[in-house]
Each structure stands twice: as structure tokens, then as C-alpha cells.
Amino acid sequence: MKKARILIIIPAYNEEANILNTYKKIMDYNKNNNTNYDVLVINDGSTDNTEMFLKEFNIPHIKLIENLGIGGAVQTGYKYAYENNYDIAVQFDGDGQHNVEYVKDIIDPIISGKYDLCIGSRFILPDQEGFKSSKARRIGIKMISSLIKIFTGKKIYDPTSGFRAINKDIIKDFSSIYPMEYPEPISYISLLRKNYKIKEVSVVMNERTGGKSSIHTWKNIYYMINVSLSIFIESIKRYKDVK
Amino acid sequence: MSNNLKILAIIFLLFIAIIITLFVRKNKISIKYSIIWYFMCLILAILTLFPNLLGLVTNFFGIQIASNMVFAIMIGGLFIITISLTIIVSIQKEQIKNLIQEISILKNKK
Numbered sequence: 513m514k515k516a517r518i519l520i521i522i523p524a525y526n527e528e529a530n531i532l533n534t535y536k537k538i539m540d541y542n543k544n545n546n547t548n549y550d551v552l553v554i555n556d557g558s559t560d561n562t563e564m565f566l567k568e569f570n571i572p573h574i575k576l577i578e579n580l581g582i583g584g585a586v587q588t589g590y591k592y593a594y595e596n597n598y599d600i601a602v603q604f605d606g607d608g609q610h611n612v613e614y615v616k617d618i619i620d621p622i623i624s625g626k627y628d629l630c631i632g633s634r635f636i637l638p639d640q641e642g643f644k645s646s647k648a649r650r651i652g653i654k655m656i657s658s659l660i661k662i663f664t665g666k667k668i669y670d671p672t673s674g675f676r677a678i679n680k681d682i683i684k685d686f687s688s689i690y691p692m693e694y695p696e697p698i699s700y701i702s703l704l705r706k707n708y709k710i711k712e713v714s715v716v717m718n719e720r721t722g723g724k725s726s727i728h729t730w731k732n733i734y735y736m737i738n739v740s741l742s743i744f745i746e747s748i749k750r751y752k753d754v755k
Numbered sequence: 756m757s758n759n760l761k762i763l764a765i766i767f768l769l770f771i772a773i774i775i776t777l778f779v780r781k782n783k784i785s786i787k788y789s790i791i792w793y794f795m796c797l798i799l800a801i802l803t804l805f806p807n808l809l810g811l812v813t814n815f816f817g818i819q820i821a822s823n824m825v826f827a828i829m830i831g832g833l834f835i836i837t838i839s840l841t842i843i844v845s846i847q848k849e850q851i852k853n854l855i856q857e858i859s860i861l862k863n864k865k
Contacts, residue, residue, distance in 0.1 A: 573863070574859050574860055574863045575859060575862070575863060576855055576856070576859045577855055577858055577859050577862070578855050580852055580855060580856070584852050584855070584856065587856065588856045588859060588860065591856055591857075591860060592860055595860070692848075692852065
């Protein structure tokens with residue numbers, strides 16, 4: 513069988529402290545494990561030296577001419593993956609939270625053809641190690657998880673995880689429509705309603721090594737309202753292309 | 756409603772209609788979005804010229820003072836205009852996002 517072409521998409525907004533390290537780790541992994549994951553960094557209009565690092569170290573990247581936010585940045589990666597005919601696209605954080613060793617675990621279920629999307633999850637095992645976010649945020653994640661369960665009947669343990677792999681069909685789907693804000697939990701509703709198969713595998717995440725998280729504490733209430741409303745709206749949308 | 760007030764109201768509405776027309780002429784408002792403003796001016800002009808019409812509607816809904824009815828109509832009209840503006844902004848946001856993405860992808864193609 514022809515080897516699947518895999519693209520790791522790394523959205524980066526002011527990640528000068530981490531981006532080089534993240535890229536190096538992936539390249540080292542490629543060398544040591546005989547894999548050839550392609551990397552594409554999306555520089556989401558960073559105002560620091562991220563672009564300088566990307567250029568200096570020849571890291572494949574796209575510099576957005578304006579800041580789009582996480583959804584718009586990641587979608588740019590999906591559009592690129594679609595245009596360049598990649599089989600699998602992996603969303604990966606540039607801030608050192610995600611470990612490249614687990615990429616294999618989340619792409620395997622997709623390569624096997626059994627699943628369309630695979631989430632790298634922090635909460636699937638009750639006694640899982642690694643960084644699991646603050647208590648307040650875990651409660652929020654639980655609530656979102658229950659909402660998704662109510663509206664789709666499927667339990668997703670880590671709906672806000674930004675570490676996930678998708679196959680060609682979803683790459684196409686995401687390149688045409690992708691939520692601009694808080695894309696992960698919202699996208700599961702439409703995918704499940706379109707009968708895509710979603711798998712969760714356990715991964716270990718690290719605490720951020722530098723930079724600032726894109727979700728601030730004071731925005732949490734707005735976040736919950738926005739996500740809940742989006743989940744509800746997404747549940748009553750009409751789709752033309754149901755699988 | 757006194758005749759003087761009627762004249763003032765009509766002049767005001769004409770003024771609004773002319774301003775809208777000037778902006779359309781300068782391509783600062785597109786025809787599509789000017790229509791709702793003309794429509795609103797027209798309704799208010801009709802109500803000014805035929806106050807009895809307003810009385811009929813006011814009585815029908817059991818509203819005490821005719822001017823309250825005018826306010827209600829205007830607020831309704833403004834609601835429609837603001838909602839349509841929200842729709843336009845949302846559509847444009849999506850279009851601009853797509854443009855930014857496509858241009859950025861093209862720019863970085865070597």
C-alpha cells in the first residue's frame with residue numbers, strides 16, 4: 513500500500529519561544545523513526561519574532577496577512593492539505609503541549625480506515641498522567657462533553673483537545689466550512705450528525721512551556737455561552753452532504 | 756398634527772432620501788442596501804400625509820397616542836435595518852477570512 517501522506521498543521525500566534533523547539537522535535541522524530549510527517553506552520557499574524565524564526569530555520573510555513581484567530585488559521589492549513597492532496601492532516605499545538613510520539617497513535621485508527629477523525633485525549637483513562645488543565649477548565653470541558661452527548665448521543669471525553677487527526681473526507685469538509693472560534697467542540701456536532709466516525713485515544717500532554725494560552729480566564733463565561741449556543745445551533749442546522 | 760409639523764416632517768424625510776441618493780451616487784451605499792431606507796422614508800411620508808391612516812392602525816391595536824405608534828413603527832424599521840447589517844457584516848467577515856487565507860496561501864507558494 514502506498515504510504516499515507518501526512519501533514520502536521522501547527523497554528524502559531526506569537527510563539528517565538530516554542531515554535532523552533534516544536535519543529536525540531538518533529539524533525540528528530542522523523543529521522544529516528546523513519547517517518548516523513550510534513551510540517552506546516554500557520555503564522556497567524558504574529559507580532560513577535562515568530563516569522564523571523566520560521567524564515568531563518570527554513571520551516572515550511574504560511575504567514576497569514578491578517579490575524580484570523582485559531583479557527584481561521586487551522587482552516588488555512590486544511591485548505592493547504594486539501595489543495596496538496598494530503599491523506600491525513602494532524603492539528604498540533606506550537607506551544608509544546610503536544611508530544612510528537614503520539615501522532616502515530618492518533619493517525620493509526622485513520623490509516624486503518626475504521627475512523628475519520630481521531631482525538632488525542634487527556635481524559636479517556638481515569639488515572640491518566642500528564643497535564644490536564646486547571647480544575648475550572650476541567651469542569652467546563654465536562655459540561656461541553658455532556659452537551660455533545662445530549663445533542664449527538666456520543667460521549668467525547670476531551671472535546672477541547674487541539675490535538676487531532678482527520679482523514680481526506682474531513683479535510684475537504686473542513687476546508688469549506690470550519691468554525692472560526694473554539695472550533696474543536698463545535699465541529700464534533702456537525703461531524704457526528706454527518707455520520708463521520710470519531711475515535712479517541714489516550715495521550716499525555718505537557719504544560720505550556722512558554723507564551724500565553726489563547727483562552728484567558730476572564731473569557732471563560734463568554735466561552736461557555738458561545739460554545740453552548742454554537743452546539744445548539746449546530747444541532748439544528750441543515751446539511752446537504754450527509755454521508 | 757399641524758400643517759407646519761407636516762411640512763417639517765416631509766422636508767426631513769426628503770432630506771434623508773436625498774442624502775441616501777447622494778451616497779448611492781458616490782458608490783458609498785449600494786443600491787441593494789439603499790432600498791430599505793427609501794422604503795422607510797416612504798412609509799413615514801405616507802403616515803405624515805394621511806394621519807387618519809395612522810389613527811386606524813392605532814385604534815386597531817388599542818394604542819392611546821398616535822405618536823407611540825409612530826415610535827413603534829420606527830423602532831421596528833430600525834430593528835430590520837440593524838439585523839440586515841449584522842447579516843451583511845457576518846457574510847463579509849466570512850468572505851474576508853477566505854480572501855486572507857487564499858492570498859496567504861498564494862503568497863507563500865514558491
